[in-house]
Amino acid sequence: MxxxxxxxxxxxxxxxxxxxxxxxxxxxxxxxxxxxxxxxxxYIRENYEIRAFLDKDLSEKKTETLYKTIAERPYVLVANGKPQVNLVTKDEAAKEFIAETKEDFSKFLGENPLHDSYRIKLNEGYFEEAKLQEVKQDLEQIDGVFEVVYQENLVDxxxxxxxxxxxxxxxxxxxxxxxxxxxxxxxxxxxxxxxxxxxxxxxxxxxxxxxxxxxxxxxxxxxxxxxxxxxxxxxxxxxxxxxxxxxxxxxxxxxxxxxxxxxxxxxxxxxxxxxxxxxxxxxxxxxxxxxxx
Structure with a gap:
């Protein structure tokens, strides 16, 4: 063989x-x-929101002007051509609070103490504590913005x-x-x-x-x-x-x-x-x- x-x-x-x-x-x-x-x-960074609470009793025109002013800021996320700035009225905020806590504060307060607010999503590059502080300071300088809040230290x-x-x-x-x-x-x-x-x-x-x-x-x-x-x-x-x-x-x-x-x-x-x-x-x-x- x-x-x-x-x-x-x-x-x-x-x-x-x-x-x-x-x-x-x-x-x-x-x-x-x-x-x-x-x-x-x-996804996590771009879905992180900061809240800009507005002064009480703002007119509808002033609220719309505030939206345009905030939406033009460079740190605001734009998705599908639309700035990610969403208005949450005080009544909507009250419903969310009651749903989360199961307590209706309006029964003993007699009124809704909450403010209308804009919930703002930021570009990924601003997902840092120092830059969020800069964003907070910038927004609070806008006329009509009462306060800006976010979960501090969470980002870091x-x-x-x-x-x-x-x-x-x-x-x-x-x-x-x-x-x-x-x-x-x-x-x-x-x-x-x-x-x-x-x-x-x-x-x-x-x-x-x-x-x-x-x-x-x-x-x-x-x-x-x-x-x-x-x-x-x-x-x-x-x-x-x-x-x-x-x-x-x-x-x-x-x-x-x-x-x-x-x-x-x-x-x-x-x-x-x-x-x-x-x-x-x-x-x-x-x-x-x-x-x-």
């Missing part, structure tokens, strides 16, 4: 493909979490927690990437073990290192590309399944960044396949005959 001839660059690749696909999937999953987290943070606490979460996620991603590169180097090196004598034979007949390395690199690049495509497919399928079961997640999607992430995963797969294969081949190219055995 004739023995099958070994061809340079042809080695068992199933485990490499599986390992690299799994690694890229984990990296992509971390990337998706980061994108979703960023959108969630933006949220920002600190967000910074901690990002730091932990970044550290985890870096550690994961280092582990993956090391594991892929070892996996490809083991896969190339069956080709070490063939590499040595080609060196003995005068083949250059570049000539020997080329087919291995081509295979490594192809494996990285294929693993990236499979990982992207799994990520997209998983994301669609998650959105199907939890429709609220669609609010936190960022198509442009997700596409960039998917392209990056394929590119990373190609890069890992190329670098790991290059390092593994050159290790065997530099071994002596005794070391090969």
């Amino acid at each position: 004739a023995r099958t001839k070994k061809k340079v660059g042809m080695y068992p690749s199933g485990m490499i493909l599986f390992s690299l696909t799994l690694a890229l999937f984990l990296i992509g999953f971390c990337g998706l979490l980061a994108i979703q987290s960023k959108k969630l943070v933006t 606490n949220i920002n600190r927690n967000i910074t901690k979460i990002y730091a932990i996620m970044s550290a985890f991603a870096v550690i994961l990437l280092i582990i993956i590169v090391v594991l892929m180097n070892n996996t490809i090196r083991l896969a190339l073990h069956s080709q070490r004598m063939l590499i040595r034979s080609m060196q003995l007949v005068g083949a250059t290192n570049a000539f020997i390395t080329r087919p291995f690199l081509g295979r490594g690049i192809w494996q990285g590309f294929l693993a990236g495509i499979i990982a992207v497919g799994l990520l997209i399928a998983g994301l669609q399944l998650a959105i199907h079961n939890l429709p609220e997640l669609s609010t936190f999607q960022d198509p442009e960044k997700i596409i960039f992430l998917m392209v990056g995963i394929v590119g990373l797969g190609v890069l890992i396949g190329f670098v790991s294969t290059f390092q593994a081949v050159h290790r065997y190219l530099g071994l002596t005959l005794d070391e090969l055995y």
Whole structure:
């Protein structure tokens, strides 16, 4: 029975493909979490409201003028072409208070002491305690504004927690990437073990290192590309399944960044396949005959 001839660059690749696909999937999953987290943070910041209470007994015309004045401020969030400034009358505020506390203050006060107010959403860049103080001072200088209130110190606490979460996620991603590169180097090196004598034979007949390395690199690049495509497919399928079961997640999607992430995963797969294969081949190219055995 004739023995099958070994061809340079042809080695068992199933485990490499599986390992690299799994690694890229984990990296992509971390990337998706980061994108979703960023959108969630933006959502929280842009839905944070400050309240500008108005002087009592303002005319309807004066109230409308105040709206226009506030809406023109650079810190006011504009969504779908509309400034996010909403009027809440004192009667509406009273109904909200009674619904929350289950106490009707009008029965023993005899009147509604609350003020009409504008609830204002701010641009994400103003989600800092110092900038909120500046916004508060600016609004309180407007004629007709009685007082501006917001939950002090809450913003700084949220920002600190967000910074901690990002730091932990970044550290985890870096550690994961280092582990993956090391594991892929070892996996490809083991896969190339069956080709070490063939590499040595080609060196003995005068083949250059570049000539020997080329087919291995081509295979490594192809494996990285294929693993990236499979990982992207799994990520997209998983994301669609998650959105199907939890429709609220669609609010936190960022198509442009997700596409960039998917392209990056394929590119990373190609890069890992190329670098790991290059390092593994050159290790065997530099071994002596005794070391090969």
